[in-house]
Amino acid sequence: MRIVGVMAALLVGGINVASSQVVTSNSDEPTLYKYCQQYQTLYTKIREQSITPDSARQQFSAIMKGLQERFRSSETIPSDSLQRDSLRRTGTYFSFPIRGYTTSAIGGTHGEGYRATGFDLFDHNVRGSHPAQDIFIVDRNQDTVDDRTGKPVDILAMTSGLVLAVETDWHPGSEYRGGNWIWVYDPILHGLFYYAHNNKVEIAPGQWVQAGQKLGEMGRSGFNAYKTRSPTHLHLMYLQIQPSGLPLPLNTYPWLLTAKLSK
Numbered sequence: 001m002r003i004v005g006v007m008a009a010l011l012v013g014g015i016n017v018a019s020s021q022v023v024t025s026n027s028d029e030p031t032l033y034k035y036c037q038q039y040q041t042l043y044t045k046i047r048e049q050s051i052t053p054d055s056a057r058q059q060f061s062a063i064m065k066g067l068q069e070r071f072r073s074s075e076t077i078p079s080d081s082l083q084r085d086s087l088r089r090t091g092t093y094f095s096f097p098i099r100g101y102t103t104s105a106i107g108g109t110h111g112e113g114y115r116a117t118g119f120d121l122f123d124h125n126v127r128g129s130h131p132a133q134d135i136f137i138v139d140r141n142q143d144t145v146d147d148r149t150g151k152p153v154d155i156l157a158m159t160s161g162l163v164l165a166v167e168t169d170w171h172p173g174s175e176y177r178g179g180n181w182i183w184v185y186d187p188i189l190h191g192l193f194y195y196a197h198n199n200k201v202e203i204a205p206g207q208w209v210q211a212g213q214k215l216g217e218m219g220r221s222g223f224n225a226y227k228t229r230s231p232t233h234l235h236l237m238y239l240q241i242q243p244s245g246l247p248l249p250l251n252t253y254p255w256l257l258t259a260k261l262s263k
């Protein structure tokens with residue numbers, strides 16, 4: 001673990017040096033991709049509990065600070081926190097993450113499925129919280145095909161961002177709860193969107209996605225999501241990155257209510 005930590009620090013150090021020099025758009029990609037690789041490796045370790053929560057926190061924070069630094073130099077990214085806050089308040093910034101569905105598909109009547117208390121991204125022994133919104137489709141026979149259209153249902157990016165990590169290899173019987181998940185980093189909000197239980201993932205780490213772009217197709221992957229007692233849904237979580245580099249879950253419900261719908 002210590003070696004990995006040192007390597008991460010060296011990489012971030014290297015990137016800071018590079019970013020103060022003339023950087024062409026071509027040389028950006030491998031750098032961002034390195035963060036994606038680091039995040040994918042780290043999240044896999046957290047999930048497999050092969051890293052202590054403290055080391056995981058340290059590495060996570062280094063990756064997030066590095067990403068923020070990397071995007072800070074970009075002129076298209078508002079760095080002003082007032083600008084960011086006003087963006088978050090306007091619905092036009094967000095796309096509803098499921099094609100063909102509206103806010104009535106959100107679980108509960110007022111989004112009360114969101115329970116952040118006790119959540120710890122770095123310690124999977126902590127259970128009982130649900131810092132997310134579940135959004136359901138019409139799939140009574142649980143074949144992941146929409147009963148109304150006879151077609152799979154597209155999962156769309158809520159905002160534009162960098163695909164940080166994906167899981168594409170979940171099998172029934174696996175104890176992992178997220179199934180086939182997708183992490184997208186939004187450099188404007190400086191936060192992470194997590195889309196879980198997908199059937200298909202159609203994007204890859206390092207790729208830039210636009211708000212409303214297809215990420216994959218809804219599924220029932222994940223230890224609990226696969227069980228017949230669970231209706232087919234998207235598990236949508238957003239983590240706001242704090243100045244410390246550590247994540248704090250935020251309720252996406254107000255954003256979902258005003259998000260742009262896709263037919």
Ligand SMILES: [Zn+2]
Nearest residue numbers: 132133134235
């Ligand atoms: Zn959920």
